[in-house]
Amino acid sequence: MPRLDELANVALRVPSILVLDLLYKCDIEGLTDHLKAKNEDMLFKYKYVIWNMYYLGHLINMVLLILPLRHIVTLYLHILAALLLYMGHQISKDFVREELQYGYEGAVYLDSLAFNRFVSAMTSQIILSTLCAFLMKTRKVWLFSAHMLPLLARFCSTPHATLLTVNTFSVGLTATGITMFLLSHLFLPYRLARAAYSELLQLEVIELYRLLAVGISLWNQFAVPVLFSVFWFVLFVVQLCSDTMSHNPSVGNQGIMFFLVSECCATPYSLLGLTFVVSYLALGLLNVCKFYLGGYAAIQNENVMHRGVTEGVTLLLLALQTGLLDMQALQRTFLLSIILFIVMTSTLQSMIEITDPVILALGASRNRSVWKHFRGLSMCLLLLVFPVYMAYKISQFFHMDFWLLILVSSCMLTSLQVTGTMLIYSLFMVELFRSDPIESLDEVIYWVNAVSRVLEFVVALCVVAYGTWESLFGEWSWMGASVIIIHSYFNVWLRAQSGWRSFLLRQEAAKKINSLPIATTQQLQQHNDVCSICFQEMSSAVITYCGHFFHCNCLRKWLYVQETCPMCHQTVRPTLQDQSQASGDTPAVTHDPAEQQEEIENFGHGDEDQPAEPHEEVQGLCFSSNGDFVGFASPEVGSCVVTPTKCLHHGFMSLLLCGLEPSRKPSTHL
Secondary structure (H helix, E strand, C coil): CHHHHHHHHHHCCHHHHHHHHHHHHCCHHHHHHCCCCCCHHHHHHHHHHHHHHHHHHHHHHHHHHHCCHHHHHHHHHHHHHHHHHHHHHHHHHHHHHHHHHHCCCCCHHHCHHHHHHHHHHHHHHHHHHHHHHHHCCCCCHHHHCHHHHHHHHHHCCCCHHHHHHHHHHHHHHHHHHHHHHHHHCCCHHHHHHHHHHHHHHHHCCCCHHHHHHHHHHHHHHHCHHHHHHHHHHHHHHHHHHHHHHHCCCCCCCCCHHHHHHHHCCCCHHHHHHHHHHHHHHHHHHHHHHHHHHHCHHHHHCCCHHHCCHHHHHHHHHHHHHHCHHHCCHHHHHHHHHHHHHHHHHHHHHHHHHHHHHHHHHHHHCCCCCHHHHHHHHHHHHHHHHHHHHHHHHHHHHCCCCHHHHHHHHHHHHHHHHHHHHHHHHHHHHHHHCCCCCCCCHHHHHHHHHHHHHHHHHHHHHHHHHHHHHHHHHCCCCHHHHHHHHHHHHHHHHHHHHHHHHHHHHHHHHHHHHHHCCECCHHHHHHHCCCCCCCCCCCCCCEECCCCCEECHHHHHHHHHHCCECCCCCCECCCCHHHHHHHCCCCCCCCCCHHHHHHHHHHHHHCCCCCCCCCCCCCCCEEECCCCCEEEEECCCCCCEECCHHHHHHHCHHHHHHHCCCCCCCCCCCC
């Protein structure tokens, strides 16, 4: 029963973490300071014993935590058998005390009250002895029947004074048996450790990758995330029941949840538990978002960055950086609310990354399903309104300073990104109902995303500036410095480099387009052909220096991706001869219309011995989070299928969808 084994693997390890959590909360120094003894030597011995018991408790529970499941089950069975034996001796003790109080020393079967008391006690003892034998997997029930001796002595009409002696003898007999059992298994931990060490030597975990493999295997075997999550939920329920029963008035009803959560993250163990709980909650929220947008199939398309790990790691790093564990309950509550606010903002960012390509693909793929559009727009509306509500609530609780202003601005950027996505979606829908395409659609999309990226960059720069200021003139730490360095590299330097590269590419494309001559009406009539990029009629066109005609906007968009001519793959760069020819009345068009048509046909068909693939229609388009076309969208959320054959067949826009690298030339084979 693998399910039962998985359940036992988690449930039987939780008590060890609970004990470790309690030991961490124990104030041993305060306890030893209040000890009193006859002299300093005895006081030192008392402190020595207490501290050794404290460390021994940590060691024992750590060993229990990492034991294999079969050994943990065996240990719990022995503990349960010991509890049953203790219960049996308590029953015998109560029976002897009642007999002494009753004062009847005759045969028990001659007195109804004495006989009833004897039968009930004997029945309980027989059941307990049988259960102990069952747990120890033996048929020798008499091994666990020492606590029945006082009852047997009373059945033999033993005097009352002798019953106390027999009861004491039965307790000693049981204690002797338990001591012999413990001594016989005294070196069991050593044998287990030696066996584990032998297995590690056989695996040859000297190399790093083998050590990592062993660590991952133990992580999965112990089910660490589930284990700590269950531990934290048990801790939270206990804290909730304790607070409810004590009617704690220290916090209002509005902040009771934050107060309880802060009480359950006062130790490293509970903080780890809260980290995994937040990760699972974020994962569930992201899966709900995927399911709402794309159905059950969307959940199967997992993204490593959308599994809640980012949110959990964010909470753990912020808690360690801010010293959450060292604060008092009320301070920890306020700080935890800010940390959870940041984690929620990160979760909303992940939801935007899921929603953004879906809503843009719906707008560009001419999908007429009203229900799909409603789901996408409703999710965008939620992501637009909820960050504003979060920013409003946190500004009501805390005094607005520069650090809090950065947090609120980061949250508001989420709404700004959704606004940009909905604006681009609206442009796509407007173009859908127009007879002719919008000429400057690509420019509008670019500048909409540029405004959003610039604001994100400004907020990231403010975070770096404020963090650097705090590190230089405030409290400095290695962790804070490392976080600032990582944030500066990924959120400032890489963003600035990417944005500047994109701007230079567009500027270079604009310069190339402006350097090309514009075709006259006579040249267009003589050419008498469609644009080779979009396959539309040309009322105006530019002529490359290799003699090919294209729409100005089509060629500009092409040059954003490629630096070569779409037809002959020559670099679109004017030479001295081309510039002198371009300055004349007519450009250097070396092909007559018949040759031009033949060249286009040869480009379209390729080698005759290659079989032609059937033409297919565009089923859906996929766009990146910055509005650029990245491929054809499959039915699954967030997945794209890039097909260069379809791109060449459907012209320039499809090529942009594929996101070709600048060094890659499109295939001439269809």
